Amino acid sequence: MLSSFKSELRKILSIRSTYIILLFAVAMNLLFAFYVTGWHTAPEALADPKFLSVQVISAISALGLFGGLVAILLVTHEYRYNTIVFTLTANKSRSQVFLSKLLTITLFAVVFTAVFGALSPLLSLLAIHIRGLDMGHQTIQVWHLVWHSLLAGIAYVVYAFIIAMIIRVQVGAIAAIFLIPATIEPLLGLVLKKNVAYLPFNALNMSLGTGPPDAMAISDNRAALVVVTYMVVGLLVAWVLFLRRDAN
Amino acid sequence: MIKAQNLSKKYRKKVAVDDISFTVETGKVTGFLGPNGAGKSTTMRLMLGLDNGGGNTTFDGKHLSEYQQPSKIVGILLEAKAFHPTRSARSHLKVLADAGGVPHKRVDEVLDIVGLHDVGRKKPGKFSLGMSQRLGVAAALLGEPKYLILDEPANGLDPEGIAWLRDFLKDYADAGNAVFVSSHLLSEMALMADNVVVIGKGKLIADSSMKDLVAGNGHSSVFVRSNKQKVLETSLTKAGWTTQLSDGGITVHGAKTDDIGKLAFKEGITILELAPHMASLEDTFLELTANAQEYQTQKGDK
DSSP: OHHHHHHHHHHHHTSHHHHHHHHHHHHHHIIIIIIIIIIHSOGGGGGOTTHHHHHHHHHHHHHHHHHHHHHHHHHHHHHHTTTHHHHHHHSSOHHHHHHHHHHHHHHHHHHHHHHHHHHHHHHHHHHHHHHTOOOOOOOOOHHHHHHHHHHHHHHHHHHHHHHHHHHOOHHHHHHHHHHIIIIIHHHHHHHHGGGGGGSHHHHHHHHTTOSSOGGGOOOHHHHHHHHHHHHHHHHHHHHHHHHHSOOO | OEEEEEEEEEETTEEEEEEEEEEEOTTSEEEEEOOTTSSHHHHHHHHTTSSOOEEEEEETTBOGGGSSOGGGTEEEEOOTTOSOTTSOHHHHHHHHHHHHTOOTHHHHHHHHHHTOGGGTTSOGGGOOHHHHHHHHHHHHHTTOOSEEEEESTTTTOOHHHHHHHHHHHHHHHHTTOEEEEEOSOHHHHHHHOSEEEEEETTEEEEEEEHHHHHHTSTTOEEEEEESOHHHHHHHHHHTTOEEEEETTEEEEESOOHHHHHHHHHHHTOOEEEEEEEOOOHHHHHHHHTTTOOSSOOOTTOO
8 A cells, every 4th residue: 555655646746747737836826925915915904813814715725726736637647648557457456546546635735735825824924024014913713724724725636636537538627627616616506596605616615715705605614514525425436436447 | 377267348239358268378478369459458458457347367366456466466568658758767667666566676677678778767758669668568577577468569669679579578488477468460479479369359269379279270281292193192182181283292281291101101102202381370360360350451452
């Protein structure tokens, strides 16, 4: 199991696309956290006691997609370049392969969330400091912020992993991770009305407090529970399909 | 020994592999032949559990999943370009080594074996087909497996590469391992394989030693020349063999040199020339698969 996990980790770290995606994420962070938020925010907005907490949440919400892309590439490259035949024959069982991939992308998600969750407020603070402004007293519910951020960071990546495992085609999976939250869920919202909060990506945003308008919102804890449910069910479906389908 | 039993695979209504059973013996190279679309690749994938279908395959009596380190049991090459194009050749092999629990020093060893040491740090996306095949062979050898399952490994190799592969696989089998290899290069297969499995349209057509397969072919014959051609021809015909006058002698179908020698001695005929003519593997293959060609060209078409 450990060797399989090492192999999956090496797969992520030994391809150029991982680093290109991470560079994009850093560039986006610089643009939004440093330039837009830190450099251009009105001085009075700095008095908000949740200013830094919002920075963390915004970073996770905006950059989770990049972590998801890495997860998609980890899975779909195997099928695109047919290396899945080596992966499966080198391991004792398909379940072991599935678990190794899941562990790898979860570890990646935790590191990714921690790095960008910390980098974003730091960049904003740096810009504010350079501008010579002071920030008001900050109230940070550390535990609440950490676990909601981690859950959201992991959920983005796990959602992407599930989509990739089901679709297996790179273009299709990438299209799905963009289309589901941006097009499909808003369209379903026309039918579902307030229940739109129970859709996977909406629930994910709710769990971070960045979902649809308040009138439709559910509590962040309830949203987190919905997200976990989607992850568990989605992983079960992906696992069963991974066991039963031909490896091509 | 690899024992494949009752392998079968259906794609909707099309039967790709139809209840195939055969064995791959240790210490031998077993050739796997069949026309395009016969089901060779699917059979190999079924053996490895990559495709879900009927039947089962055991390696020394156990399923691959029962081994702690399957990569030490079987090494595979199913497709020449099965690698990420921008991951260096060495990194590609390290990924596979990690997955199989193989130490990294083995990566350099296999790169040396296949002659790719100098390009180990290069991205294989721009490798030629031959170089890609060599990288595939390196990947198959990583775990020093007892069994090799190779699908068309000679495709794209230059003549030196083909000769190297042939010698390498024969030596590999001689060292107590087993090689199961498919190829359309029948002349190479004839030189390399000890046993042959032939399939066509998903069905098993032959499973025997190369020698028996070729000897049993209708194109095998014996050429005989004697001091009494007419008498000998009559005697051979009476004995039930088909004869044909050619090049100042007689071509006899269905008889062995021993049979003809004994008959001539009995009839008091002096034999001046007696030569067996073995059919080629190509003759045998074409005869065996005459009715099992999935895709056939029209003779005379341009």
